[in-house]
Amino acid sequence: GENVEQHPSTLSVQEGDSAVIKCTYSDSASNYFPWYKQELGKRPQLIIDIRSNVGEKKDQRIAVTLNKTAKHFSLHITETQPEDSAVYFCAASSSSNTGKLIFGQGTTLQVKP
């Protein structure tokens, strides 16, 4: 079955710097790749997603890139702010219905003021 690996497990940056989180997936049939942000004790919230027919997508300070050949995708956060501090999860889905997600292990991002 699908397996998603996420790195790093923890990431500490200074406010204003960029943060990059990387994921690899195993199932070449995967076609949907969302990223979720989860604050302590709260639900995962979708921050950006990308489909396999697109190589890059950007939404203000957040961007995601996808390399289908290498089967990896990355989250880029620019101009980080303390409120970006949270756990970030990548996920992949290969089903026609994208609710069945295989998640990475998570990255704890700390943005130091």
Add this chain to the structure above:
Amino acid sequence: NAGVMQNPRHLVRRRGQEARLRCSPMKGHSHVYWYRQLPEEGLKFMVYLQKENIIDESGMPKERFSAEFPKEGPSILRIQQVVRGDSAAYFCASSPPAGRSTEAFFGQGTRLTVV
């Protein structure tokens, strides 16, 4: 639209008791997914249901766990004879019928503590 509603938010059970977790999907959503999140870990897919049907239960433990999504009412995740290792956050997500949108929306989760 109230979003995906889960209850209770917190549930404490003694070892050997039963736990029932409820999930009401967003209005118009017919697909429900259950995930389990152990402390400081990622979310693990458990089961995918549509009304009155289990579509994919490949992530469900073979024993003590069951799920349903009846024609009327919320989806229920049932854990019988709970053990300490069942302590986790259980999240439900819902999505529209295939062919419409793609995003799965998560509920606030039920935090189960087994004492």
